[in-house]
Amino acid sequence: MNTEIKNPFLVSGYAGENYFCNRKKETDALLKNVNGNLNTTLFAIRRVGKTGLVKHVFHKLERQKKALCIYTDIFATKNLREFTNTLATAIYNKLPENRGLGKKITEFIKRLRPVISYDPLTGSPEVSVDFSKNSGYEKTIQQLFEFLNSQNTKIVIAIDEFQQITHYPEKNTEAFLRTHIQSLKNTVFIFCGSNHKLMYEMFNNAKRPFYASCANMNLDYIKTSDYAGFISKQFAAHRRKITPEAIEFILEWTYCHTYYTQFLCNRLYESAGKNCTLGDVLAVCEQIHNQEEGIYYQYRNMLTQSQWNLLKAVAIDERIHRPNGKDFIHKHKLGAISSINRSIESLLEKELIHKAVNVPEPYYMMNDKFLMRWLQRK
Ligand SMILES: Nc1ncnc2c1ncn2[C@@H]1O[C@H](COP(=O)(O)OP(=O)(O)O)[C@@H](O)[C@H]1O
Numbered sequence: 001m002n003t004e005i006k007n008p009f010l011v012s013g014y015a016g017e018n019y020f021c022n023r024k025k026e027t028d029a030l031l032k033n034v035n036g037n038l039n040t041t042l043f044a045i046r047r048v049g050k051t052g053l054v055k056h057v058f059h060k061l062e063r064q065k066k067a068l069c070i071y072t073d074i075f076a077t078k079n080l081r082e083f084t085n086t087l088a089t090a091i092y093n094k095l096p097e098n099r100g101l102g103k104k105i106t107e108f109i110k111r112l113r114p115v116i117s118y119d120p121l122t123g124s125p126e127v128s129v130d131f132s133k134n135s136g137y138e139k140t141i142q143q144l145f146e147f148l149n150s151q152n153t154k155i156v157i158a159i160d161e162f163q164q165i166t167h168y169p170e171k172n173t174e175a176f177l178r179t180h181i182q183s184l185k186n187t188v189f190i191f192c193g194s195n196h197k198l199m200y201e202m203f204n205n206a207k208r209p210f211y212a213s214c215a216n217m218n219l220d221y222i223k224t225s226d227y228a229g230f231i232s233k234q235f236a237a238h239r240r241k242i243t244p245e246a247i248e249f250i251l252e253w254t255y256c257h258t259y260y261t262q263f264l265c266n267r268l269y270e271s272a273g274k275n276c277t278l279g280d281v282l283a284v285c286e287q288i289h290n291q292e293e294g295i296y297y298q299y300r301n302m303l304t305q306s307q308w309n310l311l312k313a314v315a316i317d318e319r320i321h322r323p324n325g326k327d328f329i330h331k332h333k334l335g336a337i338s339s340i341n342r343s344i345e346s347l348l349e350k351e352l353i354h355k356a357v358n359v360p361e362p363y364y365m366m367n368d369k370f371l372m373r374w375l376q377r378k
């Protein structure tokens with residue numbers, strides 16, 4: 001893995017265990033599911049670390065040469081045809097590392113008469129199958145799966161942002177995928193998703209095809225003590241120091257929400273000297289707010305007055321158990337309950353807030369922890 005990384009706090013991608021904080025329990029659980037041929041659904045709000053965890057598990061599996069791991073993100077796909085092309089591309093891109101199997105897949109994919117183009121930015125190949133010359137994408141997916149299944153190698157396929165399939169115009173997507181996935185012997189799936197409502201419905205509603213077909217895994221924030229150890233270790237590994245108060249403040253300010261914690265640490269690492277103090281952290285928080293402020297004002301223009309007021313109230317109280325409760329409404333001078341309910345729906349839909357439901361007392365909270373802190377100061 002890359003040893004040339006200068007800043008030990010990544011804000012995108014995965015670069016090996018040295019840059020990855022904990023997730024030991026979750027990693028073990030996922031590895032067990034994979035070894036036991038049990039498909040998994042992985043839920044969490046955005047930026048908590050689903051993709052990172054999958055990459056971490058894949059890194060381990062591939063290092064042990066235990067499985068061929070295929071990762072695909074279907075966020076940008078709009079229908080089953082695009083899904084098929086994205087999956088075929090992910091499989092195709094895996095080839096150079098797996099020559100034996102790769103050659104066979106290439107031959108197989110060639111039979112589908114794909115058009116292979118190259119991404120102008122990254123230069124990596126993209127496969128699109130011309131379905132008019134084949135018997136349709138449904139057949140193609142089936143053939144792709146059957147082909148993978150006929151290999152002696154164990155195959156793990158992670159499909160990120162899986163809730164996207166609920167937006168496809170093809171009505172039978174879930175049933176169709178379920179049927180084919182079910183028949184696979186050697187291939188295990190990890191379905192990741194950040195829209196809890198859509199994912200939960202899909203896998204836990206008895207009327208839906210994927211019902212009870214997978215082990216559910218909810219990814220929570222990293223524990224404060226684990227993250228504190230990680231931050232201090234990353235500084236020490238580069239012969240730097242950071243005070244315990246500074247670390248405590250970082251974790252509280254970012255709520256241990258992985259992306260925000262990583263981002264703050266990344267900026268701090270760039271701007272502070274050998275000894276990092278609380279004062280340095282406060283200066284970086286200020287910088288981040290100054291940089292983001294333009295975007296925050298755009299949000300304000302995008303929202304109605306009552307949505308903005310509600311967002312601010314959620315930011316101030318941080319965790320709201322009853323957004324239409326009397327106390328909350330009075331404290332923040334919010335309007336009628338019906339209007340609050342509409343605003344909640346709208347803020348949820350815009351992904352400015354989320355509802356945490358995997359806890360004894362469900363609550364609403366803001367997604368963007370930097371924006372939350374900014375609104376608290378306004
Ligand atoms: N365990 C971890 N330790 C350190 N950084 C992590 C960890 N998990 C995720 N990250 C980083 O946090 C950010 C958000 O994680 P990501 O996996 O993209 O979240 P999600 O897929 O849930 O939206 C990324 O920049 C990623 O590099």
Ligand SMILES: [Mg+2]
Pocket residue numbers: 050051052160
């Ligand atoms: Mg992700």
